[in-house]
């Protein structure tokens with residue numbers, strides 16, 4: 001469950017990136033965050049991950065008020081989330097398997113366990129045969145699906161994806177979305193930002209943002 005209660009965000013005393021946003025997302029929903037460039041989509045996702053703090057209001061993730069977390073607790077919050085954010089690139093000097101194993105290795109998993117779980121995650125995104133490849137040998141769509149495998153290897157209950165289909169053609173974008181949709185049946189909540197409206201009918205719900213405001217409440221799509 002993700003809940004926003006009257007959340008606003010102002011960067012450096014500038015204008016509002018988000019203003020008075022309230023909504024709640026029950027577990028297991030696939031929700032699209034739609035709106036033009038600059039509407040506040042990335043800011044909203046970063047606040048759920050504790051990367052940015054709201055200027056006012058409360059954000060509750062799985063019953064925990066994350067706006068009250070001490071800085072030292074943020075890494076624990078982040079480990080429970082599957083993050084596919086725009087500035088988190090794959091490491092080009094490591095192969096695909098090693099990239100996907102990394103989140104497990106840093107949390108103390110054994111190499112054998114990490115290897116097995118990373119291969120299972122690659123299987124889920126349909127790229128088990130690319131385990132030994134290097135990121136730059138893959139297409140943009142394949143790289144995004146590797147990023148998804150890396151995000152889900154810790155078995156998060158919530159996946160946050162910022163424009164995961166940007167720069168992809170329709171076929172590759174569909175593969176990325178199908179990989180994300182598959183987790184929904186396992187009770188995982190997916191919040192996906194996109195300024196590309198052609199995919200919105202695949203979501204169970206859509207949140208529309210415009211200039212930092214929620215312009216359309218729950219618009220039930222599929």
Ligand SMILES: Nc1ncnc2c1ncn2[C@@H]1O[C@H](COP(=O)(O)OP(=O)(O)OP(=O)(O)O)[C@@H](O)[C@H]1O
Nearest residue numbers: 011012017035036037038039040041042043044195
């Ligand atoms: N770190 C920052 N410092 C100052 N202003 C920021 C910062 N990050 C975002 N903003 C501003 O907040 C507003 C919302 O930006 P945000 O990146 O959240 O929008 P977006 O909907 O994700 O856009 P895009 O689709 O282009 O990524 C914009 O006006 C942007 O300039």
